[in-house]
Structure formats: structure tokens, C-alpha cells
Amino acid sequence: MKTLLVAGFLALIVYQLAAALFYMLTDRGESKRAVNALTRRIGLSIALIGLVALGIATGVIEPHAVGA
Template sequence: MLTKLAIVAFLVVIIYNLGAGLYFMMTDKGKTDRTMKALTRRIALSVALILLVMLGIYTGVIRPHDLGH
């Protein structure tokens, strides 16, 4: 249950950073680098989430269901 909560928390923060990037892009009009920083954080969090899910599957904490059987 804790792993699902962590994954959902990561996704919420990723979506927040995506929205922040959109907001900064519309309001700053290219005068600051806040858009770039928000989107860079989003990419870093997405990569971290993918790596954590892969680590969870490798260690057995996360058990994906097998659709083939």
C-alpha cells in the first residue's frame, strides 16, 4: 500500500510541475528561466519514478501481474 501511495505522490508532483511549467510559460513570456526549471524537475522526477518502479520490480516489492498466463 505504501508503494502505491509513493507512486501516486510522484505522479501528483510530476503533474504539478507540468502545470507550473505551463503557467510560467504563459506569464513570463520568455523573460525568466522558471519554465525550463519546472520542466527539468518534471523530467527528473519522471526518470526517478521509472527507476524506482524498476528497482521495486527487481527487488520484489512490486509484483506486476502477468497477462500471458
């Protein structure tokens, strides 16, 4: 379940990044849709980092060494 939650957040982050690129190419600076999409992407990234930190602090997620 935790893997699906993280994967879902990552998918939403990539979607918001792609939406911002699309809005930048089509709007040509006439609207703030690209800025709003990038703002949502930053918010989702911060929320994901917070959830991972909370999961580590509560013991739901167990970090491991790289290559171990």
C-alpha cells in the same frame, strides 16, 4: 505504502507540468522558470521509473499481465 509513493510522484510530476505552463503564460520568455520546472519534471519521471524498476527487481512490486 508503495501505491501512495507512486501516486505522490505522479502528483508532483503533474504539478511541475502545470507550473511550467503557468510560467510560460505569465513570463513570456523573460525567465527560465518554465525550463527549470520542466527539468524537475523530467528528473521526477526518471526517478519514478527507477523506483518502479527497483521495486520489480527486489520483488516489492509484482508486475502482472494486462487484463489478467
